[in-house]
Amino acid sequence: MAADFNWAVGGEAGDGIDSTGKIFAQALSRAGRHVFTSKDFASRIRGGYTAYKVRTSVDKVQSVVDRLDVLIALTPRTIEENLDELHEGSVIIYDGERTTMQDVEIPEGMIGLDVPLKSLAEEAGGAIMRNVVALGAACEVAEFPIENLDSALEKRFKDKGQKLVDNNKEAARAGQSYVAEEYDHEFDYSLETTDEDYVLLNGDEAIGMGAIAAGCRFYAGYPITPATDVMTYLTGRIERYGGHVVQAEDELSAINMALGAARGGARAMTATSGPGIDLMTETFGLIATSETPLVICNVMRSGPSTGMPTKQEQGDLNQMLYGGHGEVPRFVLAPTTIDECFWKTVEAFNLAEKYQVPVYLTADLSMAVTEQTFSPDTFDMDEVEVDRGNVVDETTIDDHMSESGGFQPHEITDDGISPRAFPGTADGAHMSTGLEHDEQGRRTEDTDMRVAQVDKRNRKVETAREREDWSPREFGDADADDLVITWGSNEGALAEAVDILDEEGQDVRVLSVPYIFPRPDLSEDVAAAETTVVVECNEQGQFADLVEHDVLERVDRVNKYNGVRFKADELAAEIKSTLEAGVEA
Amino acid sequence: MSSDIRFTDFKSDKQPTWCPGCGDFGTMNGMMKALAETGNDPDNTFVVAGIGCSGKIGTYMHSYALHGVHGRALPVGTGVKMARPDIEVMVAGGDGDGYSIGAGHFVHAVRRNVDMTYVVMDNRIYGLTKGQASPTSREDFETSTSPEGPKQPPVNPHALALASGATFIAQSFSSDALRHQEIIQEAIEHDGFGFVNVYSPCVTFNDVDTYDYFRDSLVDLKEADHDPTDREAAKDVILDNEKEHQGVIYKDESSVPYHEQHGVDEDMSVLPDGAPEGATDLVREFY
Ligand SMILES: Cc1ncc(C[n+]2csc(CCOP(=O)(O)OP(=O)(O)O)c2C)c(N)n1
Numbered sequence: 063m064a065a066d067f068n069w070a071v072g073g074e075a076g077d078g079i080d081s082t083g084k085i086f087a088q089a090l091s092r093a094g095r096h097v098f099t100s101k102d103f104a105s106r107i108r109g110g111y112t113a114y115k116v117r118t119s120v121d122k123v124q125s126v127v128d129r130l131d132v133l134i135a136l137t138p139r140t141i142e143e144n145l146d147e148l149h150e151g152s153v154i155i156y157d158g159e160r161t162t163m164q165d166v167e168i169p170e171g172m173i174g175l176d177v178p179l180k181s182l183a184e185e186a187g188g189a190i191m192r193n194v195v196a197l198g199a200a201c202e203v204a205e206f207p208i209e210n211l212d213s214a215l216e217k218r219f220k221d222k223g224q225k226l227v228d229n230n231k232e233a234a235r236a237g238q239s240y241v242a243e244e245y246d247h248e249f250d251y252s253l254e255t256t257d258e259d260y261v262l263l264n265g266d267e268a269i270g271m272g273a274i275a276a277g278c279r280f281y282a283g284y285p286i287t288p289a290t291d292v293m294t295y296l297t298g299r300i301e302r303y304g305g306h307v308v309q310a311e312d313e314l315s316a317i318n319m320a321l322g323a324a325r326g327g328a329r330a331m332t333a334t335s336g337p338g339i340d341l342m343t344e345t346f347g348l349i350a351t352s353e354t355p356l357v358i359c360n361v362m363r364s365g366p367s368t369g370m371p372t373k374q375e376q377g378d379l380n381q382m383l384y385g386g387h388g389e390v391p392r393f394v395l396a397p398t399t400i401d402e403c404f405w406k407t408v409e410a411f412n413l414a415e416k417y418q419v420p421v422y423l424t425a426d427l428s429m430a431v432t433e434q435t436f437s438p439d440t441f442d443m444d445e446v447e448v449d450r451g452n453v454v455d456e457t458t459i460d461d462h463m464s465e466s467g468g469f470q471p472h473e474i475t476d477d478g479i480s481p482r483a484f485p486g487t488a489d490g491a492h493m494s495t496g497l498e499h500d501e502q503g504r505r506t507e508d509t510d511m512r513v514a515q516v517d518k519r520n521r522k523v524e525t526a527r528e529r530e531d532w533s534p535r536e537f538g539d540a541d542a543d544d545l546v547i548t549w550g551s552n553e554g555a556l557a558e559a560v561d562i563l564d565e566e567g568q569d570v571r572v573l574s575v576p577y578i579f580p581r582p583d584l585s586e587d588v589a590a591a592e593t594t595v596v597v598e599c600n601e602q603g604q605f606a607d608l609v610e611h612d613v614l615e616r617v618d619r620v621n622k623y624n625g626v627r628f629k630a631d632e633l634a635a636e637i638k639s640t641l642e643a644g645v646e647a
Numbered sequence: 648m649s650s651d652i653r654f655t656d657f658k659s660d661k662q663p664t665w666c667p668g669c670g671d672f673g674t675m676n677g678m679m680k681a682l683a684e685t686g687n688d689p690d691n692t693f694v695v696a697g698i699g700c701s702g703k704i705g706t707y708m709h710s711y712a713l714h715g716v717h718g719r720a721l722p723v724g725t726g727v728k729m730a731r732p733d734i735e736v737m738v739a740g741g742d743g744d745g746y747s748i749g750a751g752h753f754v755h756a757v758r759r760n761v762d763m764t765y766v767v768m769d770n771r772i773y774g775l776t777k778g779q780a781s782p783t784s785r786e787d788f789e790t791s792t793s794p795e796g797p798k799q800p801p802v803n804p805h806a807l808a809l810a811s812g813a814t815f816i817a818q819s820f821s822s823d824a825l826r827h828q829e830i831i832q833e834a835i836e837h838d839g840f841g842f843v844n845v846y847s848p849c850v851t852f853n854d855v856d857t858y859d860y861f862r863d864s865l866v867d868l869k870e871a872d873h874d875p876t877d878r879e880a881a882k883d884v885i886l887d888n889e890k891e892h893q894g895v896i897y898k899d900e901s902s903v904p905y906h907e908q909h910g911v912d913e914d915m916s917v918l919p920d921g922a923p924e925g926a927t928d929l930v931r932e933f934y
């Protein structure tokens with residue numbers, strides 16, 4: 063892979079860290095470079111350290127590394143927090159005039175660039191642009207054509223007037239020339255540009271876009287980190303396609319609104335994170351029993367309880383698989399990459415309607431807030447298919463009537479899938495309920511009907527197993543003796559870890575599994591492997607437990623649960639030591 | 648929709664299991680008549696029911712219906728109405744369902760002014776769970792869970808509604824069939840959230856708030872010269888704890904329902920076979 067460049071801006075929450083990082087990431091993306099971003103943030107609005115990191119390369123990038131080449135430090139703490147990642151030759155841009163930065167010590171071997179960010183910004187039209195001055199300085203250091211920054215600034219500020227755009231461009235140039243003139247220094251970087259056009263988006267945005275593409279028209283949600291971006295994305299956009307977003311009073315309301323819209327015949331969705339899923343669980347059972355198609359997105363964060371709301375974890379798997387009283391079939395989809403967040407959302411809507419089940423669509427914090435570049439045709443809207451399943455209309459409804467003439471929304475069928483009638487369909491009036499019911503939807507405690515309905519609902523899972531493709535994605539060395547299995551956002555880091563392992567002479571075969579339930583049968587893969595390692599961001603190894611349950615064999619585990627996602631080099635080392643320990647045993 | 652709809656078309660063939668004499672029979676009959684009278688039929692009507700004896704109403708009526716979880720009927724109704732502005736939505740439940748577990752949703756459904764009719768069958772007791780105090784029970788009402796009375800003032804649902812910005816507030820009595828039907832009808836015809844608290848006596852567990860009690864104490868606002876468009880007058884009626892009223896207490900004639908305010912007018916159940924037209928714009932935004 064061509065040398066990649068790692069950059070970060072850090073300071074206190076409220077310092078405009080996010081927008082500064084985003085502008086730089088966009089400038090890189092617009093210059094035809096691949097970008098992968100990550101955020102360190104604390105659960106506070108002002109005060110509290112926060113950073114936005116950008117990794118960029120001409121080749122695809124899909125994970126973070128422990129390395130920083132250029133750091134814009136708005137506070138001394140920014141340097142402390144990133145000390146491990148800084149290296150000999152790293153450049154630190156800071157404003158020595160700022161009171162808190164006056165005594166800052168630049169670590170041995172690193173290059174400190176003291177740039178009067180605030181003063182230069184004021185000259186260009188306002189102190190608020192000091193971060194843009196820093197971006198201009200960074201362009202000079204990285205030998206990155208500043209015109210690309212201009213175009214990102216235009217995108218960002220054009221709605222606020224040309225004057226603001228011009229001032230910002232001037233501020234960027236002030237930073238650039240200051241470094242050029244004051245520091246007669248050759249830096250090690252030269253960021254190449256290409257003619258490629260990329261789009262830059264995060265997992266939450268990809269889910270929102272997938273929802274609109276799939277025909278989702280109604281969204282109800284209650285704000286919660288890190289799922290809020292889904293709602294923010296949909297607000298103002300879904301309306302253009304005839305839809306509507308409601309900010310509900312709580313998650314109980316949100317899921318019930320979505321349920322109502324789904325019974326009305328709309329494709330509906332709600333998104334939340336762990337605590338919200340807990341609140342939704344009672345209604346989840348109703349949705350499943352009433353066989354209502356609904357997509358419930360769970361963007362996982364660190365639990366239990368309020369846990370660490372701004373940190374990574376993949377700890378809700380058991381909750382999604384088993385949460386709720388009684389037994390109900392549900393599907394659980396877990397995209398493993400940002401582009402897959404889009405496609406799996408589309409698939410989630412189709413599966414929900416084809417099988418009339420609630421579908422959990424789960425992402426995790428790392429994927430939700432991380433932005434990555436893609437070629438626009440990754441999201442080819444012409445490829446989107448909408449399959450609404452077995453919906454009856456005035457002409458077909460007659461085939462699904464009881465002897466007494468009532469429509470049968472819970473008809474016992476061989477494949478477990480019953481007909482569905484939207485309100486307004488003549489002769490389709492029927493009751494949906496969480497009570498056990500007969501084929502017409504009426505309450506029953508008849509023992510035979512109870513068994514028939516439970517079996518019918520479960521039969522859908524078998525049908526789906528037969529009709530759909532649940533295969534995992536495979537990479538690494540197909541003939542390797544050792545197998546690594548993962549799910550969720552670890553795929554990117556794992557893909558790079560495989561390259562690192564390969565260089566060290568360690569071949570592994572990797573399966574990245576986007577389907578938790580139904581899920582692929584991995585028994586042959588595990589049987590064929592000498593050692594199997596399951597990688598996931600939780601302590602208990604919830605997915606590893608499932609694999610063991612399915613294949614009736616012990617597997618090894620690599621787990622991380624300190625709130626930070628896996629990094630490629632770290633993961634490679636962990637896998638290697640686990641495999642070596644396995645061999646010794 | 649056909650013009651020869653009769654209220655019996657809204658009856659399901661399930662026999663109600665309510666206790667003989669339960670107020671809910673009258674409440675339901677009035678709802679069915681009002682629906683038929685306002686030109687609806689079972690196929691364009693969606694009834695959302697809560698949990699409780701009252702919540703069983705969805706089973707005994709014939710329409711598109713959902714029997715939800717306890718206290719959450721109003722959000723379901725909101726979702727149906729947003730997806731289907733073309734469908735008549737009616738939500739029904741008990742005083743426990745609506746003012747206890749669902750009180751939060753009540754406040755927010757009111758302030759959203761979603762165009763639906765909310766009928767609360769208020770028997771001042773929990774019926775289905777066999778006679779515990781409800782939020783509308785009197786302070787000294789002795790029940791299995793309040794042997795000396797709840798010793799808390801009852802919830803005043805109308806005050807809650809008015810304070811939350813309600814555009815239609817009414818009360819009826821299930822055994823005064825004609826007036827009850829009339830009031831429900833007016834709630835259906837209201838453009839916005841039509842809230843009707845219905846005195847619907849529980850003959851099994853409540854021997855205080857009985858048919859006789861209501862019959863003797865009810866003041867009909869129509870006869871009392873009350874102007875429902877006058878918010879101040881409505882406030883007086885609502886805060887008058889000495890009397891039981893029936894009739895339309897408040898009505899904002901300039902009410903604009905939520906879906907109209909938000910420009911929602913499409914039937915959301917209709918979808919193309921693929922991504923909607925112009926979906927590629929969504930990708931372009933990320934350049
Ligand atoms: C989450 C939950 N908690 C408790 C119950 C039990 N429950 C069923 S009905 C009911 C009270 C119903 O009272 P009300 O709404 O006044 O209706 P009524 O039966 O009097 O018509 C309760 C507490 C339940 N079904 N769900």
Ligand code: SF4
Binds near residue numbers: 665668770848850
């Ligand atoms: S218990 Fe009371 S509310 Fe329930 S059906 Fe009997 S009379 Fe009606």
